[in-house]
Amino acid sequence: MSKPMDITKKILADHAGLKEVEAGQLISAKVDITLANDITGPVAINEFKKIGVDKVFDRDRVVFVPDHFVPNRDIKSAQQVKQVREFAREHGLKHFFEVGRMGIEHALLPDNGIVTAGDIVIGADSHTCTYGALGAFSTGMGSTDIACAMASGETWLKVPSAIKVEFNGKLNKWVTAKDLILYLIGDIGVDGALYKTLEIGGSTIRELPMDGRFTICNMAIEAGAKNGIIEPDDITRKYLENRSIRPYKFYSSDKDAEYEKIIVYNTEEIEPVVAFPHLPGNTKPVSQAGNIKIDQAVIGSCTNGRLSDIKAAAEVLKGRKVHKDVRLIVFPATQQIYLEAIRAGYIETIIEAGGAVSTPTCGPCLGGHAGILAAGERAISTTNRNFVGRMGHVESEVYLSSPYVAAASAVEGRIVSPAIL
Numbered sequence: 016m017s018k019p020m021d022i023t024k025k026i027l028a029d030h031a032g033l034k035e036v037e038a039g040q041l042i043s044a045k046v047d048i049t050l051a052n053d054i055t056g057p058v059a060i061n062e063f064k065k066i067g068v069d070k071v072f073d074r075d076r077v078v079f080v081p082d083h084f085v086p087n088r089d090i091k092s093a094q095q096v097k098q099v100r101e102f103a104r105e106h107g108l109k110h111f112f113e114v115g116r117m118g119i120e121h122a123l124l125p126d127n128g129i130v131t132a133g134d135i136v137i138g139a140d141s142h143t144c145t146y147g148a149l150g151a152f153s154t155g156m157g158s159t160d161i162a163c164a165m166a167s168g169e170t171w172l173k174v175p176s177a178i179k180v181e182f183n184g185k186l187n188k189w190v191t192a193k194d195l196i197l198y199l200i201g202d203i204g205v206d207g208a209l210y211k212t213l214e215i216g217g218s219t220i221r222e223l224p225m226d227g228r229f230t231i232c233n234m235a236i237e238a239g240a241k242n243g244i245i246e247p248d249d250i251t252r253k254y255l256e257n258r259s260i261r262p263y264k265f266y267s268s269d270k271d272a273e274y275e276k277i278i279v280y281n282t283e284e285i286e287p288v289v290a291f292p293h294l295p296g297n298t299k300p301v302s303q304a305g306n307i308k309i310d311q312a313v314i315g316s317c318t319n320g321r322l323s324d325i326k327a328a329a330e331v332l333k334g335r336k337v338h339k340d341v342r343l344i345v346f347p348a349t350q351q352i353y354l355e356a357i358r359a360g361y362i363e364t365i366i367e368a369g370g371a372v373s374t375p376t377c378g379p380c381l382g383g384h385a386g387i388l389a390a391g392e393r394a395i396s397t398t399n400r401n402f403v404g405r406m407g408h409v410e411s412e413v414y415l416s417s418p419y420v421a422a423a424s425a426v427e428g429r430i431v432s433p434a435i436l
Contacts, residue, residue: 019269021177023212023244026152026266030135038176046076047134047261049164052120052377053081053092055139056099062162071106072168078110078129079103080120083377088384118349118375121145121233121317126349131255132247133264137161137170142317142399144235148228149255150247150265155236175241178208179274181217184282189433191327192227193319193397193417195219196234197288198280201298209239211275214268219282220245225254226323233318234399237295287432289395290415293403301420304430311342311394312425313406314418315373316380319397320348322355324418328370329361331422331433337369338428344386346373370425382406388413395424 017035020028028036030044051059056079063071071077079099084092103111110129117123121142124130130146136153137143139161146153156170164170182195200207213235220228228245235243245251247265255263287301314320314328325347337343345365347353353375356362362372373379379386380398388394388407393414396406401413414430423433 019271019273021212021214021268021272021274022150022246022266023152023177023214023242024174026133026135027174036174038174040174041171042174043169043171044135045168046137046164046170048076048078048130048136049161050078050080050120050124050136050138050140050143051158051161052079052083052140053085053096053099054083055158055161057095058158059139059161059165060098060102062159063165066162066166068166071108071165074107075109077106077108077165078124079108080112080117080123082117082119082375083381084383085117085376086114086374088378116350118352119317119320119377122229122320122348122352125149125229126258126351128255128258128260131259131261131263132251133266137164141236142233144240144243145229145233145317147232147235147242147244148225150245150251152242152244154242173210175210175212176275177212177214179214179216179277181277181279182215182219182282183217183279184219186219186282187286189287189419190285191417191419192223192230194285194288195282196231197290197295197298197415198285200234200238200296201288201290203238203278205237205294205296206239208235210241213238213240213243215243215245217279221248224323225250226321229321230318234295237399287417287420289420289430290401292401292412292414295399295401295415301416301430301432307393307414307430308428309341309395309424309430310392311344311386311388312421313344313379313386313394313396313398314421315346315348316377316398317348318399319418320346320352320375322352324397325352325356325361326359327418328422329364331419331436332368332370332426333364335368335426335436337425340428341425343368343370343425344373344379345370346379346385347375349375379406395421395430397421
């Protein structure tokens with residue numbers, strides 16, 4: 016009889032051709048998708064060429080999404096995208112996304128069915144862990160690791176031990192998936208799940224739409240996790256039907272699977288959360304934020320740039336104006352989300368309120384372009400990191416929140432709960 020395993024170990028075992036695996040074991044596993052962007056892609060391409068093979072392992076499974084410095088901010092970024100574009104053409108890659116068709120990679124790939132349940136996905140971007148929301152093993156790796164997988168279709172890794180986290184109860188008004196994951200990171204710390212699986216479940220999660228599940232798994236890395244994962248269910252199945260371009264497989268943890276620890280939260284005790292500078296784990300309830308004035312509010316990114324996030328911002332901004340001292344920048348995660356937000360009237364509401372809407376890009380999140388902070392400026396942002404200098408000058412400050420809190424703060428000019436409006 017096989018040893019009881021959690022969902023992550025089952026996926027890894029199957030892809031390694033093994034009956035079972037255990038924490039700490041080194042394995043070689045087949046990968047379903049490799050991913051790189053316009054910053055990490057050129058490095059992976061250069062290393063791939065050194066290997067000496069003449070083609071990628073599968074042109075349908077090697078994916079490049081230019082999204083960090085696009086539309087190109089300068090000559091260097093234009094050269095980087097040009098290199099990726101030419102490589103994609105040379106190798107006949109099915110999935111290369113040009114400006115106008117692209118989006119932020121971690122929203123674009125699941126929405127286009129390129130990643131799916133039961134996959135192993137590795138990407139040269141730390142937030143590749145997003146796809147755990149589908150019940151996949153997905154994790155970020157270095158560009159050299161990606162280059163090797165592009166050539167061989169395999170990767171090696173150490174099997175992580177697992178921490179099980181349960182959120183139970185109903186979400187309070189204005190509380191979102193972003194608040195749940197910030198609450199968790201604030202509790203266990205930015206190294207609280209170092210090289211471990213964060214398996215997220217509970218009654219709250221079972222009721223959570225896919226958008227929220229993506230947000231939670233996206234930020235697993237901010238607790239140091241190797242991967243975040245949510246067991247797939249009927250909500251997952253409905254999302255994948257008529258979307259996934261490959262067959263998918265639902266895995267689930269054995270009831271007697273071993274966990275390093277089990278953490279249980281009462282969701283009804285959680286209010287909107289804000290992460291203060293300069294760590295995602297430096298959290299406080301928004302009611303304890305104090306009088307913190309802001310210069311900029313950013314709503315978007317691979318964490319909170321989906322349609323429900325744009326809708327949440329529009330709900331708060333409807334009939335209101337952005338504070339005269341605040342710049343509000345909204346960037347939908349994909350062109351399709353942008354289009355749907357236009358059709359639903361959300362973009363009109365945001366613009367009428369005084370917000371600026373950008374084409375999909377990672378730009379502001381990493382201090383790349385389209386919203387860089389100057390010295391002494393403060394931003395509240397729905398992005399995933401608030402390290403020193405993350406969104407601009409090293410003397411700027413970034414506060415992380417949900418779209419509800421970011422939009423309300425843009426109206427008030429200081430960090431507030433939407434409940435006060």
